[in-house]
Amino acid sequence: MSGELLQVSGLSLSYGSLRAVDDVSFTVREGEVVSVIGPNGSGKTTTINLISGLLAPHAGRIVFAGREIQGHKAHRVAKAGIARTFQNGRVFGNLTVAANVEVALHATRRASRPLSTWSDTPVARWAPLFLEAVASLVGGPRRRREQEEVRRLVAEQLDRFPDRLPERAEHSAHTLSYANRRRTEIARALVPNPRLLLLDEPTAGMNPAETDEIMRKLLELKEAGQTMLLVEHKMDLVNAVSDRVVVLDGGKLLVDGAPEVVQADPRVIEAYLGRRRAPVTDD
Numbered sequence: 001m002s003g004e005l006l007q008v009s010g011l012s013l014s015y016g017s018l019r020a021v022d023d024v025s026f027t028v029r030e031g032e033v034v035s036v037i038g039p040n041g042s043g044k045t046t047t048i049n050l051i052s053g054l055l056a057p058h059a060g061r062i063v064f065a066g067r068e069i070q071g072h073k074a075h076r077v078a079k080a081g082i083a084r085t086f087q088n089g090r091v092f093g094n095l096t097v098a099a100n101v102e103v104a105l106h107a108t109r110r111a112s113r114p115l116s117t118w119s120d121t122p123v124a125r126w127a128p129l130f131l132e133a134v135a136s137l138v139g140g141p142r143r144r145r146e147q148e149e150v151r152r153l154v155a156e157q158l159d160r161f162p163d164r165l166p167e168r169a170e171h172s173a174h175t176l177s178y179a180n181r182r183r184t185e186i187a188r189a190l191v192p193n194p195r196l197l198l199l200d201e202p203t204a205g206m207n208p209a210e211t212d213e214i215m216r217k218l219l220e221l222k223e224a225g226q227t228m229l230l231v232e233h234k235m236d237l238v239n240a241v242s243d244r245v246v247v248l249d250g251g252k253l254l255v256d257g258a259p260e261v262v263q264a265d266p267r268v269i270e271a272y273l274g275r276r277r278a279p280v281t282d283d
């Protein structure tokens with residue numbers, strides 16, 4: 001059996017006195033699809049934000065491919081092989097669809113950004129940008145080869161949504177429908193060939209036909225061996241794609257198990273019915 005790709009242990013983050021994520025531990029094995037579910041405000045997005053480096057935990061460890069990554073900045077986490085999509089479908093409105101996808105490759109391309117490692121050094125930050133701009137004007141066979149490779153990789157991802165994205169490759173992203181923005185985001189997350197894909201409610205705001213399409217894409221990805229951590233509310237989708245389900249409630253891990261086991265667990269039913277949080281009207 002394949003090993004653990006992601007190990008989250010004792011993960012915690014508070015907003016003031018609110019424990020948004022409270023001592024959460026779980027693992028994701030290579031090739032596995034794990035869903036994180038839970039009532040609104042239970043800490044799902046915060047967990048994804050902690051893993052992807054958007055937030056730094058107050059306590060706990062995140063080990064990815066054998067290395068601790070908790071507290072690393074998002075670009076370092078991306079470089080390590082973790083890609084993500086956002087709950088509200090973030091695209092750069094002024095860039096084309098193709099450019100939106102291409103953006104995700106820049107962290108991994110050496111020839112076009114040979115000095116990118118300097119970008120963390122405040123004084124040296126602008127020098128690489130200037131030199132890279134000069135290099136892009138001068139060109140060179142290595143750079144041309146790399147540009148062709150980038151175009152091929154971007155086209156390959158747009159082709160994942162053959163009736164939707166290829167014909168819109170040169171359209172500005174602000175002209176896209178909501179569902180096409182979300183498709184673009186998925187293409188962008190996949191283009192660097194991540195070892196772990198984090199999806200935050202990929203079908204939020206989508207109609208049943210669009211939800212079905214995304215479900216088929218996720219099943220295709222799973223079939224191809226893509227490891228995924230998925231935050232999702234739609235239980236049909238969760239049951240169809242997940243090997244395991246992690247349930248959060250009030251920032252704490254409630255249950256971790258197979259989808260059918262989790263769904264029948266009385267603690268999960270209770271959390272969703274919200275009985276514990278119902279106002280107490282009598283003693």
Ligand SMILES: Nc1ncnc2c1ncn2[C@@H]1O[C@H](COP(=O)(O)OP(=O)(O)OP(=O)(O)O)[C@@H](O)[C@H]1O
Nearest residue numbers: 015018020021038039040041042043044045046047
């Ligand atoms: N920036 C913030 N400042 C203060 N509180 C926050 C912030 N972000 C989230 N929270 C709170 O932290 C808790 C967990 O939020 P989170 O968004 O992780 O939950 P969620 O399970 O993803 O919810 P939903 O299903 O509604 O997306 C909630 O009580 C939320 O109100």
